[in-house]
Amino acid sequence: MVAIADGVEEWAVGDKICALTNGGGYAEYVAVDASHCLPIPKGVSITDAAGLCETYFTVWSNLFFEQKITPGQLLLVHGGAGGIGSTAVQLGSQLGFKVYSTCENDGDCKYVRSLGAKRAINFHEEDFVNIVREAGGANLILDIIGGDYVARNIKAASPDARIVQLAFNAGSKVEINLMPIMLKRLIYTGSTLRTRPDDFKTAVAADLKARIWPLFTQGKLAAQTHRVFSFEEAAEAHQMMESAAHRGKILLSPTV
Secondary structure, three states, X not given: OOOOOXXXXXXXXXXXXXXXXXXXXXXXXXXXXXXXXXXXXXXXXXXXXXXXXXXXXXXXXXXXXXXOOOOOOEEEEEOOOOHHHHHHHHHHHHOOOEEEEEEOOHHHHHHHHHOOOOEEXXXXXXXXXXXXXXXXXXXXXXXXXOOOHHHHHHHHEEEEEEEEEOOOOOOOOOOOOOHHHHHHOOEEEEOOOOOOOHHHHHHHHHHHHHHHHHHHHOOOOOOOEEEEEEHHHHHHHHHHHHHOOOOOEEEEEOOO
């Protein structure tokens, strides 16, 4: 932290922090809301910490914040090897969920199991709907795929389950039968973090600091950085992101 505004008391110049930005993160310096900052957890490098807030704010606010958490329930995470997915797998596991995750290949399956997933599903070889239903159905589903996964998630969900949509990598326009949502009493929701009000983000930051950040110090959570690119390599970083050939976060650094 190189400067603070008048009235900011919780931080001081020189503090090492990570923060949720409202855009503008491709820069050497960025102005952020002081209440959206968090201390860098012990054991996490300042570079790796740059990848924490976006994913942890997103996953925590959508899946767990102000929600009743029942250990032993089944959490299905689609794309568990990515930035959002790897965060969800780790958090779900630490909170006592039985985590299942779909993955692109066997290597990604091995990776998500190392993060705490009880069952990793290579979606090219196995049908996640059948596997999850055989386990009693998913109580909570995190989806970034969309497309035909929308209807398949509804089939895989247990009664009274919650389905959270955070992206539509396979498309956002689909035709589905809504009747199962009524019959199973499902909650289907989605959101984008950037449009949330500042006071909501402040509350999420405080909750993360109190409940989740200590897990890094205890060695129960770890930052997941796939590769750090220089600003000049931004196009290459985006190509890697689009190819989904990464595990964890892709970062840009002005000092690489």
